[in-house]
Amino acid sequence: MSHLPHDPTGGDRSRGYHHGNLKVSLIEAGLEALTHVEADDLSLRQLAKEVGVSANAAYRHFEDKDALLSAMAAEGFRRFARAQHDAVAQEPQAEGRLKAAGRAYVAFAQAHPALYRLMFQRLSCVATDPDLAQSAIGAMTVLLEATSSTLHAPAHDERVRVAAAACWSLVHGLSALSQGGQLAVFGLPMNELIDRVLAMPSLLSQVQPVQG
Structure with a gap:
């Protein structure tokens, strides 16, 4: 199992957006996902859902999955x-x-x-x-x-x-x-x-x- 740093939102991923940390939260969620899937299988929409925000909110920080x-x-x-x-x-x-x-x-x-x-x-x-x-x-x-x-x-x-x-x-x-x-x-x-x-x-x- 990968030992990536602890989620900075303290477990309540949706707080990352409210505290202005959505970009960091999406990156952290993506890195965590890489412990069990390859990069090609990642979905920006799914990661947005995991951190508790809409896809539109995620796209304000990353133009597309490639940018993420x-x-x-x-x-x-x-x-x-x-x-x-x-x-x-x-x-x-x-x-x-x-x-x-x-x-x-x-x-x-x-x-x-x-x-x-x-x-x-x-x-x-x-x-x-x-x-x-x-x-x-x-x-x-x-x-x-x-x-x-x-x-x-x-x-x-x-x-x-x-x-x-x-x-x-x-x-x-x-x-x-x-x-x-x-x-x-x-x-x-x-x-x-x-x-x-x-x-x-x-x-x-x-x-x-x-x-x-």
Whole structure:
């Protein structure tokens, strides 16, 4: 079961509208719905009914379901970033921060599979949605900074950025494979597998001087 934050309306969802929190309440209701359905199956009208308002009231905040899905994805990326940031903050050794971020990355994908899929599906909309773009960049920045810390080089260093891209590709791939159960074939605990993959020499060699 997903552990999404508590409903801010305190259980009486209809109060969200009266207190001016309808937009937040609809996003929360959508995120909660993703614990048992895929994004394509969501209905803005049904979510409005669940929070205790009319469909017309919901449409004052979201032009259509597509707009709601982008807002949900943006909130997902913010939570994704917090999960990684919190994991990194608990790691006292610089060399372990990349592994901590990687473990948090995969754990989030495992805990919230439908939300995780929605988030990355909506990345095609970042050019027209500043909130989604900012939240997505924020989530990816955590991994970049963890890579920088692990490699003892500035985040703007091209070698660090290449290493971060490689790490992102690896943890994103591990996340996708973990959802399908394919990683069980390796017979390793998930966190151990993540740590060992991210410690591969080919990644750490990025801090060596570039030839030519």
